[in-house]
Amino acid sequence: MISAIVRIRSISYEAEGVLSFVLIDPAGAPLPPWEPGAHVDVVLPDGVVRQYSLCGDPGDRDSYRIAVLLEEQGRGGSAWLHEKVRPGTLLEIREPRNNFPLAAADRYVLIAGGIGITPLLPMMRELDRRGAAWQLHYGGRSAARMAFAGELAAYGERVRRYPQDECGLIPLAEILDPVATGTLVYCCGPEPLLDAVEKSCAPDVLRVERFHPREIETGPDRPMTVVLRRSGRTIEVPAEETVLDALERAGADVLWSCREGTCATCETPVLEGEIDHRDSILTPQERESGETMMICVSRARTDRLVLDA
Structure with a gap:
């Protein structure tokens, strides 16, 4: 995967606890293309990697924009970006990847909770450009903590905001019962919101992106053998180790x-x-196909796996 060094062009306050960062190539070269739903890996100075959704304009090849919520109970990545990074700071990033692509549909329901608004911003821009039918429902703890208020206001009645301290939780039952034929639902936000939406939608109409792994019930792990077809190697994986x-x-x-x-x-x-x-990414159809796996968490139901590696 290609890595690149970018420079922070500007930093903006978007909401309480949320800063956005505009990234550019230090030499002014165009950045790699991306589509709504994509994210980049940011490699921190200690080698730790964090993922942030691209929330700018895919048509702008001169810059990327990410937004970072300061997580008080986080692992330090957001604190470093908030406290140490300034305009002019150089960062290492990896090329954009998209696990949350915008598929074709007759209409769209977008649901965001907190910083989960970030991957939906470019989707809204693209859907508006297409003239598609869409509605965004955006919830947060308070209006002061809900980012990008100015940008969202430009969409008028297509955006509905739900500050929890003023009007309670997003009324999912009203929004999703029923989901009209031909509609896709895109949701990003905290796990309780994702769980509630998943319980209200059929899997074939729902697309979600998680910031944290979902809870998965598994049986006891057992050892297995992994064969790497291209390199011709066979590796034993003990029960206590991941692939x-x-x-x-x-x-x-x-x-x-x-x-x-x-x-x-x-x-x-x-x-x-x-x-x-055991991942939090693949759709039920992708799991059923058995074509790929996330080797950091998933294992084998058989004694042997052959990987294209």
Whole structure:
């Protein structure tokens, strides 16, 4: 995966606890293209990687924009960006990837909670450009904590805001009962919101993006054998190790980022074997196909897996 050094052109206050950062190439070169729903990995000075949705204009090849919520109980990435980064700071990022693409539909319902508004901003811009039918429902703890108020106001009645301290939670039952034929629902936000939306929508109409892994009930882990077809190697994976851990221990060249099944950096094609999917990305249809797995969390239901690696 290609990495690049970018420079912070500007930093803006978007809401209480939320800053946006505009990134540019230091030499003024165009940045790689991207589509609504994409994110970039930001590599912090200590080597830790964090993912942030691109929330600017895909038509602008001169800059990227990300927005970062200061997470008081986070792992330090958001605090470093808020406290240490200034205009002119250089950052390492990886090329955009999209696990949340905007599919074709007759109409769209967009649901955002808190910082989950970020991947939906470019979707709104694109849907508006197409003349598509769409509605955004955006909830937050308070109006002061809901980012990009000015940009959203430009869309008028297509955007409905629900500051929780003023009007309670997003009325999902009213919004999603029923979901009209030909509609796709896109949702991003905290886990309670995603869980509630998933309970109200059929899987084939819902697209979600998670910032944290969902809870998955699994049985006891067991050892397995992983064969790397292209490199011709066979690696034993003990019950207490992930596939990713075992491959790294054996010196295999693997790329990873989150190590929790939410970013798809380690997604690997599977040629043989039955997968025990434990990620928070793949759709039910993608899981059923058995074509790929996230080796940082998923395992095998069979004794042997053959990977295209």
